[in-house]
Amino acid sequence: MKPAGFRDVALVGVAESDLGRVPGKTAIQLAAEASARALADAGLRKSGVDGLFTFGFGRMGAVQFGEYLRLRPRYSDSSFMGGSTPVAFIAHAAAAISAGLCQVALVCYGSTQASDAARKLGGTPEDPRLPSSQYERPFGLPTPLGAYALAATRHMAVYGTTSDQLAEIAVATRSWAALNPIAMMRGPLTIADVLASPVIASPLHRLDCCLVTDGGGALVITTRERARDLARVPIVVLGVAETHTHQIISQMPDLTVTGAAATGPRAFAMAGLGPGDIDVAEIYDSFTITVLLTLEDLGFCTKGEGGAFVAKQRTAPGGDFPLNTQGGGLSYCHPGVFGIFTVIEAVRQLRGEGGTRQVADASVALCHGTGGVLSSSGTAILGRL
Amino acid sequence: MALARPLPTPDHESAEFWRRVGAHALAVQRCGACGTVRFYPRALCPECLNDQPDWVPVSGRGTLYSFTVCYRPASEAFADRTPYIVALVDLAEGVRLLANLVDCTPEQARVGMPVTLAYDDAAPGATLYVFRPEAGAA
Numbered sequence: 086m087k088p089a090g091f092r093d094v095a096l097v098g099v100a101e102s103d104l105g106r107v108p109g110k111t112a113i114q115l116a117a118e119a120s121a122r123a124l125a126d127a128g129l130r131k132s133g134v135d136g137l138f139t140f141g142f143g144r145m146g147a148v149q150f151g152e153y154l155r156l157r158p159r160y161s162d163s164s165f166m167g168g169s170t171p172v173a174f175i176a177h178a179a180a181a182i183s184a185g186l187c188q189v190a191l192v193c194y195g196s197t198q199a200s201d202a203a204r205k206l207g208g209t210p211e212d213p214r215l216p217s218s219q220y221e222r223p224f225g226l227p228t229p230l231g232a233y234a235l236a237a238t239r240h241m242a243v244y245g246t247t248s249d250q251l252a253e254i255a256v257a258t259r260s261w262a263a264l265n266p267i268a269m270m271r272g273p274l275t276i277a278d279v280l281a282s283p284v285i286a287s288p289l290h291r292l293d294c295c296l297v298t299d300g301g302g303a304l305v306i307t308t309r310e311r312a313r314d315l316a317r318v319p320i321v322v323l324g325v326a327e328t329h330t331h332q333i334i335s336q337m338p339d340l341t342v343t344g345a346a347a348t349g350p351r352a353f354a355m356a357g358l359g360p361g362d363i364d365v366a367e368i369y370d371s372f373t374i375t376v377l378l379t380l381e382d383l384g385f386c387t388k389g390e391g392g393a394f395v396a397k398q399r400t401a402p403g404g405d406f407p408l409n410t411q412g413g414g415l416s417y418c419h420p421g422v423f424g425i426f427t428v429i430e431a432v433r434q435l436r437g438e439g440g441t442r443q444v445a446d447a448s449v450a451l452c453h454g455t456g457g458v459l460s461s462s463g464t465a466i467l468g469r470l
Numbered sequence: 471m472a473l474a475r476p477l478p479t480p481d482h483e484s485a486e487f488w489r490r491v492g493a494h495a496l497a498v499q500r501c502g503a504c505g506t507v508r509f510y511p512r513a514l515c516p517e518c519l520n521d522q523p524d525w526v527p528v529s530g531r532g533t534l535y536s537f538t539v540c541y542r543p544a545s546e547a548f549a550d551r552t553p554y555i556v557a558l559v560d561l562a563e564g565v566r567l568l569a570n571l572v573d574c575t576p577e578q579a580r581v582g583m584p585v586t587l588a589y590d591d592a593a594p595g596a597t598l599y600v601f602r603p604e605a606g607a608a
């Protein structure tokens with residue numbers, strides 16, 4: 086099998102729906118709104134969409150969404166593996182397009198979790214027979230927060246990582262959010278502020294945790310040949326990889342090593358690139374610890390060195406490692422499946438549309454999604470050729 | 471009024487496990503073919519797919535792999551015991567369980583400390599396993 090990559094596949098449209106607290110709109114409406122904006126961004130018509138990748142609207146997400154927008158796709162995918170799903174969908178869509186099974190793929194997502202107040206600490210009610218219900222819920226693990234807290238405790242014990250180092254991530258991300266007019270949280274933030282916020286599940290403070298917002302996003306993906314006639318600079322898919330390792334936290338083999346340790350090397354190999362080639366990184370920040378583990382696993386630093394890597398605001402504007410440049414799930418928005426927003430921002434940075442937060446000369450970006458309780462991973466390396 | 475604590479609902483793959491927990495005799499499955507010890511119970515060995523496991527009583531000795539002190543309860547049902555500790559424990563038999571660490575203050579808990587198995591008869595017909603620091607460990 087040749088790791089040829091998907092350089093003949095391009096992202097040509099990206100958009101968010103309205104974000105924040107959008108009480109007057111439904112989740113599927115937000116997904117449709119983002120889709121309409123992404124198609125307009127691409128300069129493509131809805132009638133050209135023949136591949137559909139979405140989830141979350143009942144048991145047959147893509148079927149439900151297809152009905153809503155009267156899409157009758159040739160290729161349909163309602164996969165769900167948590168917050169990493171939209172990044173994995175780049176791989177699914179690129180494979181389908183390359184195989185000729187569809188030509189214009191729409192990836193979309195919408196959620197009203199903030200308005201629904203759905204994000205309760207105990208997680209969503211599930212089938213009582215599931216392992217999570219039998220072996221974790223009776224012990225009061227706040228989900229997903231508690232599982233990430235367990236990973237943070239372990240990383241601190243094994244590698245000496247500190248709460249100050251995790252707070253560096255929240256502070257740097259806020260500094261990026263201050264440059265993004267549509268970010269939810271744009272006020273100044275210090276490490277002391279993070280450490281002074283209440284501990285929810287030790288060692289994680291409230292400000293180590295992502296926001297809870299409404300919102301949606303969409304991506305339009307097609308052939309590079311088709312992209313030539315379109316409005317925007319095409320952003321090609323250089324490398325993609327996905328995996329999942331466990332569903333519940335007791336089944337995670339090593340709480341300091343995520344699936345990114347598998348997807349990172351595979352995506353880099355497909356791209357023919359390494360961590361040193363990345364100009365801007367968009368890494369799912371459900372919690373500060375998520376970012377730290379992922380940076381290590383993707384090979385930006387060695388295992389255990391994540392705390393030192395992010396120290397001294399290295400990932401903030403002006404630092405030498407631009408990370409989560411739209412303000413991340415920590416400060417920009419977090420409707421529940423943040424993966425799609427990592428891609429939207431990467432595309433904008435590669436197009437040079439970042440405005441005051443633009444990373445100079447960004448030509449290769451990495452997006453990484455994490456789902457569940459460090460359960461699933463998707464990595465995409467995108468480039469402007 | 472406090473909500474009832476969520477309790478396990480055994481199914482046909484887990485009934486024997488929970489029956490043994492109810493008898494204060496936690497046991498885990500060991501594959502009859504490759505010998506892999508597994509938690510949680512399931513019909514097929516996740517390594518070799520053999521479907522003839524044996525039940526192995528555990529010694530009750532374990533090591534604290536990680537823990538989190540929950541200062542906000544997962545639900546109202548846990549409000550009256552907050553803060554409480556949720557732990558991952560590596561049993562000597564080679565499996566990892568999530569459970570509560572009890573009789574241990576947040577300051578006493580540390581990764582790597584030895585813990586021992588105990589039982590909490592949480593409700594009639596519903597027993598949970600818990601861990602406490604090994605005598606002298608905390």
Ligand SMILES: [Zn+2]
Nearest residue numbers: 501504515518
């Ligand atoms: Zn076996």
